[in-house]
Amino acid sequence: MMKTVKAGSLQIAYLELGPVDGPPIVLLHGFPYDVHAYDEVAKILASTGKRCFTPYLRGFGPTRFLDGQAMRSGEQAAIGADLLAFLDALKIEKAVLAGYDWGGRAACVVAALWPERVSGLVSCGGYSIQNIAKEHAPVSPEAEHLLWYQYYLHGSRGRAGLTANRKAFCHLLWRLWSPTWRFTEAAFETTAAAFENDDFVEVVIHSYRHRFGLVDGDPAYRHIESRLAAQPTITVPSLVLEGAADAVDPPAKDDPFVGYFTGPYRRQRLEGIGHNVPQEAPEKFADGILSLSG
Numbered sequence: 001m002m003k004t005v006k007a008g009s010l011q012i013a014y015l016e017l018g019p020v021d022g023p024p025i026v027l028l029h030g031f032p033y034d035v036h037a038y039d040e041v042a043k044i045l046a047s048t049g050k051r052c053f054t055p056y057l058r059g060f061g062p063t064r065f066l067d068g069q070a071m072r073s074g075e076q077a078a079i080g081a082d083l084l085a086f087l088d089a090l091k092i093e094k095a096v097l098a099g100y101d102w103g104g105r106a107a108c109v110v111a112a113l114w115p116e117r118v119s120g121l122v123s124c125g126g127y128s129i130q131n132i133a134k135e136h137a138p139v140s141p142e143a144e145h146l147l148w149y150q151y152y153l154h155g156s157r158g159r160a161g162l163t164a165n166r167k168a169f170c171h172l173l174w175r176l177w178s179p180t181w182r183f184t185e186a187a188f189e190t191t192a193a194a195f196e197n198d199d200f201v202e203v204v205i206h207s208y209r210h211r212f213g214l215v216d217g218d219p220a221y222r223h224i225e226s227r228l229a230a231q232p233t234i235t236v237p238s239l240v241l242e243g244a245a246d247a248v249d250p251p252a253k254d255d256p257f258v259g260y261f262t263g264p265y266r267r268q269r270l271e272g273i274g275h276n277v278p279q280e281a282p283e284k285f286a287d288g289i290l291s292l293s294g
Contacts, residue, residue, distance in 0.1 A: 004062070008085030009070055009220075013062035014055035018046035023119075023293055024092050027054040028083065030101020031204060032170035033276060034060055034194035036187070037100075040282035045289060053095075055086055057102060059203030061194035070218075072199050074102075074207025076130050077221035077228060080109025087117055096293045098285070100124030100241075100277050102207070112232040113224070120292030121238040122285070124277045125249050126257035126267075129228055135212045146248050149173060153208040162204065166195045177248040178274025187279075237264040239288050243273035243280070 004013050015035050025045055027038040035054040042052040056063040057079060059072065083106045087095065096119050097107035105128040111121045112129060138144070149169075152158040162169055171188060174181075194200075209215040217225055238261050242251035255267050268288065270281055278285040 002062075005086070005089045006066065007089035008082055009066055010058055010082060010085070011064045011066055012055050012082070012086055012089075014053055014086075015042070016051070016053055017042045018051040019049055020051065022046075022049045022051035024095040025050050025052050025289060025293065026083070026087070026092070026095050026097050026107075027052060027278070028097065028099030028103025028106050029054070029057065029060075030099070030103050030276075031057075031207070032173055032191075032195065033101070033279070034191045036191050037276060037279040038282075039279075041278045041286045041289075044282060044286040048290065050289075050293065053086075053090065053092075055083075056194060057106070058082055059197055059199045061197060063197070065199060071220075072202035072206060073210070073218040073221065074203040074205075075210040075217045075221060075225065076105050076109055077224035078218060079106040080113070080228075081221055081224060082106065083110050084114060084117070093117070094119045096120040096122070096289055098122035098278075098289050101275070104128050105130070108234065109224075109228065111234045111236050111238070113227055115234070115236050118236045120289075121234065121236050122241060122288050122292065123238065124241045124243070124275075126240045126242070127234065127260035129231060130211050131229075131231055132211060132213050132225075133229060146250075150208045150212075153205055154212070154214060159201065159205050163201050166200065167192045170195060173248075174276070177246065178243075178276050178280060179247050180245045180272050181274050181276065181280045183279075231260070233260050233262045235263040237292050238266075239292060240265075240267040241277055241285065241288055242267070242269050243275060243277050244269050244271045245273055246275045248275055
């Protein structure tokens with residue numbers, strides 16, 4: 001069921017499923033995806049008595065800025081603040097947070113800075129809080145190659161290309177990032193409607209420029225970014241899920257995240273699964289949440 005709530009600087013649209021008295025689970029999508037990545041996950045969790053909330057991130061779907069003049073920031077502090085405001089607006093004192101891509105980053109931000117609000121964390125992609133001060137350091141040519149889409153969006157040509165070809169651009173990323181996933185065109189079209197948000201291009205462009213220190217962030221979130229710059233550890237019970245076939249963020253053999261998680265922690269590799277873990281492997285994603293929430 002689609003609902004909306006005023007939360008921080010946004011009117012957030014979200015799906016809710018499950019008994020009203022069930023333990024809360026917040027499911028967070030990434031780019032370029034939307035809430036429908038969790039359709040099957042939410043059904044599984046609701047059938048076990050969990051109450052699932054799946055919000056559209058800023059710049060996606062029916063979520064809107066309350067102030068027409070507000071900066072359309074896509075920085076990590078902004079999406080983390082949105083998640084915290086969402087919990088506050090719905091009076092959710094504590095929840096399991098689960099996400100991937102941008103959604104996983106928002107979940108990591110809240111888990112790191114406001115652990116008292118988080119009973120468990122499922123993050124695809126591991127510790128995804130950006131270390132912006134080090135983003136200019138070169139990585140291997142193979143790793144640089146995977147980030148072509150980010151570099152493309154750094155320039156005016158990329159902005160124009162995303163504006164003119166947002167569906168085709170995102171469709172390409174779906175295919176490249178999840179090479180083993182045979183998604184239907186109907187599934188893509190259902191999600192692609194979320195990219196028609198008037199703020200989509202500006203939020204996406206800002207996100208991929210800010211993370212490289214190419215543009216300033218929103219002053220409203222400067223205090224959060226300063227805390228994130230210290231790369232705070234995550235103390236809540238955490239599970240990192242990684243798709244073995246993820247072609248944009250392939251999992252490393254050795255665990256690069258273990259030092260960032262100081263509470264109970266597990267890392268699990270999912271064979272044959274790409275970047276969009278909850279939509280490609282809903283049962284395994286739901287099982288991961290249930291392993292933390294009971």
